[in-house]
Amino acid sequence: MRIILCGFGVVGQSLVKLFDSRAEDLYAKYGLKPRVVAVFDSKGSAVDKSGLDFDKLVNTKKKFGTVKNYANVKNKMTGVEILKNIEADVLIETTASNYKDAEPGMTHITTAMKKGMHVISVNKGPLALAFPSLMELAIYNQVILKFSGTVGGGTPILDYAKNSLRGERITSFDGILNGTTNYILSNMTTGLTFEDALKDAKEKGYVEADESLDLDGLDAAAKLVILANWIMGIKVTMPDIDCTGIRKVTTEDIKRAAKKNCAVKLIASCNDKLVVGPKEIPKDDPLCVNGTLNAIAFTSEHSGTQTIIGRGAGGIETASSILRDLLDIREEISRA
Numbered sequence: 001m002r003i004i005l006c007g008f009g010v011v012g013q014s015l016v017k018l019f020d021s022r023a024e025d026l027y028a029k030y031g032l033k034p035r036v037v038a039v040f041d042s043k044g045s046a047v048d049k050s051g052l053d054f055d056k057l058v059n060t061k062k063k064f065g066t067v068k069n070y071a072n073v074k075n076k077m078t079g080v081e082i083l084k085n086i087e088a089d090v091l092i093e094t095t096a097s098n099y100k101d102a103e104p105g106m107t108h109i110t111t112a113m114k115k116g117m118h119v120i121s122v123n124k125g126p127l128a129l130a131f132p133s134l135m136e137l138a139i140y141n142q143v144i145l146k147f148s149g150t151v152g153g154g155t156p157i158l159d160y161a162k163n164s165l166r167g168e169r170i171t172s173f174d175g176i177l178n179g180t181t182n183y184i185l186s187n188m189t190t191g192l193t194f195e196d197a198l199k200d201a202k203e204k205g206y207v208e209a210d211e212s213l214d215l216d217g218l219d220a221a222a223k224l225v226i227l228a229n230w231i232m233g234i235k236v237t238m239p240d241i242d243c244t245g246i247r248k249v250t251t252e253d254i255k256r257a258a259k260k261n262c263a264v265k266l267i268a269s270c271n272d273k274l275v276v277g278p279k280e281i282p283k284d285d286p287l288c289v290n291g292t293l294n295a296i297a298f299t300s301e302h303s304g305t306q307t308i309i310g311r312g313a314g315g316i317e318t319a320s321s322i323l324r325d326l327l328d329i330r331e332e333i334s335r336a
């Protein structure tokens, strides 16, 4: 399978390492031979139609901070030129989520789909701002758009609701979908102020480069948009979410909740409305997970409430979700 990889940060690098370490068994078990024919980051690109060397890509990035020094003769093509000119089966989009205009991911995804490439995106921006129209574009171009890593990272939240609960009617859900804010709120139960808990989360490398994405609830809202569209069939985008972050949560709020045997959590919920905001959750509710964990409780018509818990972020975890999507695409193509 020929792949173009956009973005070569932690997730992109984890993915090629995963391809490398699992090469034999991916071929033996699934007949999958991932051939990365082009990679580009914000500074340049590397192209080899017969397949780039995974080790060399990672080492080049480590040494030069970009993949553009991969070959002696540098590739001059921009990302969009690569997407237009290099033949590939799948685009894997891993550039950073941006909730203002969704670029550059939006251009990568639409260019690839218009050219007939299947797409795997772990970038939430384009889906959060234009989920309904991206789905239509995929159908129009007869390509597959997959995005299981956008919610829950390696934890298959979307697949669980879509496939495992197939035939059920999910009536509502509530989730802790942002690990960073969960870490901060969990630490505040030990008496830390919001500022100190934030400082600690930053030191641990959990907080996004633009902290507002975590703290103001935008990351959780983007995940809620994806869930609402994909699981509930509600055609919404980011502006439709009533969103409040955790900046105003105080240690007093946390203590008040604790007296009622509750914890304050940033909850994304789909009930009558789509809302992200701090909420008191009983400590003995399975949803009430701590640290950087994510959790989501789906309530359905006949099977009651089921909660799925797991790590919601991380390079290798997200790479594993991409592999899952890639295997699904391969299976769908071979069935067609």
Ligand code: HSE
Binding pocket: 177, 178, 179, 180, 181, 206, 207, 208, 214, 219, 312, 313, 314
């Ligand atoms: N900033 C996100 C989180 C990363 O803390 O959950 C995964 O989307």
